[in-house]
Amino acid sequence: MRLVVEHGDITTATTDAVVNAANSTLLGGGGVDGAIHAAAGPQLLEACHELRRTTLPDGLPTGDAVATPGFGLPATWVIHTVGPDRHRGQTDPALLVSCFARSLDVAADVRARTVAFPAVSAGVYGWDADEVARTAVATARSWADANPAAMDEVRFVLFNAPVRAAFEDALATV
Numbered sequence: 001m002r003l004v005v006e007h008g009d010i011t012t013a014t015t016d017a018v019v020n021a022a023n024s025t026l027l028g029g030g031g032v033d034g035a036i037h038a039a040a041g042p043q044l045l046e047a048c049h050e051l052r053r054t055t056l057p058d059g060l061p062t063g064d065a066v067a068t069p070g071f072g073l074p075a076t077w078v079i080h081t082v083g084p085d086r087h088r089g090q091t092d093p094a095l096l097v098s099c100f101a102r103s104l105d106v107a108a109d110v111r112a113r114t115v116a117f118p119a120v121s122a123g124v125y126g127w128d129a130d131e132v133a134r135t136a137v138a139t140a141r142s143w144a145d146a147n148p149a150a151m152d153e154v155r156f157v158l159f160n161a162p163v164r165a166a167f168e169d170a171l172a173t174v
């Protein structure tokens, strides 16, 4: 499985799936969440409301992931995951590992072969970009070892230069 780091806007990613840094309500927000909902269109919010009415009545737990169609996005799928929020005392790295691992599980479940990730939790949720980058790269690599041939490519799509640098470093050192 190839790991690629790039600077860009995840809403334009042409991968089979893009990962959304959502919150537990699944009903939108700012940052990546706001951008993905704006680009996907109102059907994405409706699909999330349907999840809340059916399989996820209490919302999506931190560290878990769930797929919806991508609607207006180039990507076929959106994989929503909820990162740990440092400002609410969620400092256990295992929660962040779970976001990346469960998102890859869900991507494989929907037969995606390429998936784009943002720097989950490195924005509003207050985690250090270096820690997110190291966790993301290490988790993707161990997931690939445990799931050979299940995924062709993971792209880390970073919105600003310092976060991109953190991921480039992690790719070279982890």
Ligand code: APR
Pocket: 008, 009, 010, 011, 021, 022, 023, 028, 029, 030, 031, 032, 033, 034, 035, 083, 118, 119, 120, 121, 122, 123, 124, 125, 126, 157, 158, 159, 160, 163
């Ligand atoms: N493409 C790629 N990366 C982006 C984009 C974009 N269009 N917009 C923002 N980012 C980057 C941010 O700069 C940050 O590095 O994604 C990273 C994650 O930031 P957030 O979107 O704030 O996500 P997170 O820290 O996980 O906080 C999630 O914020 O938007 C709300 O509803 C969301 O409550 C949830 C919380």
